[in-house]
Amino acid sequence: MPSSSSNSNPATTPATTDPHTSNARNQKTQQPPEPIGPLRANSAAWIRGSVFTALFAALFIAFSSITLPIGISPVPITLQTLAIMLAGGFLGAFYGFWSIAIVILLTATGLPLLHGNGGLSLLLGPTGGFLWMFPFCALFIGWVTDLLFRGARSASVLRFVLLTVAIYIGDLLSYIGGVPWLAFKIDASLAKAISVGMTPYVGFDAIKAVIAAMLIVALRPVLTPLRKRSR
Template structure:
């Protein structure tokens, strides 16, 4: 009969010379379940796929919302839902993927695809509303930056967090848009800044604030509970 010590020595020798296959190390997943080492790349891959799919979906949402427009007779700037799509992309996808979901559309539009209100090419991105178009990706980036920090610890989303989120959307999704859009509109239309504000800011400001409120409520309600938004890798 073999003694326990000799059995242990034999097992150790087999392991050291490579004749016995090693068992993959187990690790604890964030939800408490035990996973095997080789599964980690698969989890990372699924996270990347999920993020890519959501990026494409919000790019499509941005294009769809761009097609919804209400022309105004006194200005060449129409009312659209583009700003709402930008706010939602940044707030729900976060800084990185929110930025790319909008930037991809802007780049493809620049290349000539008719993605923004059925128009595309350099004439669109350098037209009267070009300043607004250029700012869209950066608005999503900065709104996402705010949202990432508010949702980082998974804490309960209360009135203070809603107020901070709306403040971020107002500054980075509304004020920043006009900082980039109004001067360019004034330049293209050969107007004074005051006249450009009348044509490209004042009539749209109440609607943009309403969009900001809608986006704030939607982001606060969806991002903490929808698995796809909660698990997007930064």
């Protein structure tokens, strides 16, 4: 009898892939896209902020050179507080603070940036308490201004009034450090320091606050939104 032959199918070889090609494909699909757009946008915002910080620092230096001495106080009337108001109002809390703080720190190194004078002797003199408070005045004004203009597209009388009051309060913060330091340096009572270091100036400060509020309300919506959120 003939032997029965088995009809076996030929062996099927499974398809193989190159491991190097597979790994390269997986790595290629797993790599996240590079955030070029956001990085460029953040860099551009930082550059704009730095440029405007330098510009308002220069404005603060220029306005500091405009002084009007008065005989009853060693503290002259200057326009530097107007520059502080504008720095906070236009740049916001972060950049507004640093636009003034940079000038104060450079002055401490000896650079004659404030009405032609500089050095620690100026910052530790009778007006030193005011100078050290100036960056914090800009910080407060910028913080409140950001809140008032957040989401606002048009000017309003109420916003102008609130802004003027906020700017004036921010300016008055300088007296918190300035008046006690003045009393210490001239060896006078706090009441005497208030009479010679604060009373003659609060009226001029109110006028400057109104001027600053008018400029901020008119020009801030036009400027490029370069500010960071208040911190």
